[in-house]
Amino acid sequence: MEDDRLTALIKRVSLADRTAFSELYDATSAKLFAVIVRIVRDNEEAQDALQDCYANLWSRARSFDAGRARAMGWLVMIARNAAIDRLRRRRPAQPLTPAHEPVDDTPSPEALAQSSEDARRLASCLSELTDAEAELIQRAFYAGDSYSKVADALDRPLGTVKSVIRRALMKLRRCLDR
């Protein structure tokens, strides 16, 4: 199973095995780059963020706990954190070098449901949210937007955005932990 292979590679990386690190890069960089590009939306900066991501991965591999975490989930969150850190540090007026091609919109519920067993459960729980809750939580995830950025982009009051996303998170938790 793919996640077992990634778990084994992360274990070897935690022992500073550079060959394993190279294999892990080959196996995961396209997925993690896709996650990062959507967030930073800038080709140069996405590459810098991917570098941050693999540097963090190299130094934090020993903290990976296969008993609690799915390997790809752990990798995705390191990638998102690297991208979001870059995004938050960016000067507001910084000109962007656009990514090569336009980034897709939010994946459809069908695409989410068909991509993995965990994603199918997530899609099923997402369908229990209101449209606004589902929209905002996905926007926050895929674009890495902060509360205030979501509020600005959608021209909604910050307090409303916060309460909608918080409600969505708690509904998701209840559903996923069911």
Add this chain to the structure above:
Amino acid sequence: MTPSAPPPRDDPDDLLAAELALGVLEGDVLVTAKARQAEDRMFAMKVEAWSQRLAPFADPLPGWAPPRALKARILAHLFGEQGPAPSRQGLWGSLSFWRGAAAAFAASTAVAVMLLVTPGDEGPSPDTGLYAALQADTSSPALLVRFDPQTRRIQIAGLLSAASAEPVQPELWVIAPGAPPRSLGLIASVDGALADGLQVDEAAGAAIASGAVLAISLEPPGGSPTGAPTGPVIAAGEVRTL
């Protein structure tokens, strides 16, 4: 995972962990939450759990290959200009790794290292010695290694399993802080039967001390041809004394 999970309003920490994992925080709240994640293990586990809940959102994303040159840049950034070490060297190449490994094993709560009593030089006592539990992953110790400094004899108990297409023999190494790996011998036959024990010389015996790391690599039959480990590490653990 239970239906009786506390309602969200009872656990503001869980909500904050969710917000941090989702990435919606900013400013002072973000700084404070990250500091808590670094200091508060319970909170960090909540963030990790939320990361796992949310990560499947990324599963449907089509892959987007980064520019080819980026990999070389990242490897150069991490490992210096030469890129990845040749595989025969693997992780065993650098001294700094072993210093790091000793620190890593000491710091990691995931590695179950078993430390028992050593009598030092206070006289013969057949039931005492140095121990290390070597493990391949976080789930369970793979091997228990006992060393008696009096007789300089190593005894090994446990299960050894490693899948390999080639015939291999597991070789035991000791890495004293700041020193290169030193072979202690082959601990099993090619067909996997554990050796009864290993007798080590005085210099090797002196290296098996508190703070050293014991590791097992898979080597060609007969042992490493170079005197340094060449194959993958299948288990490792720290030696300590109580």
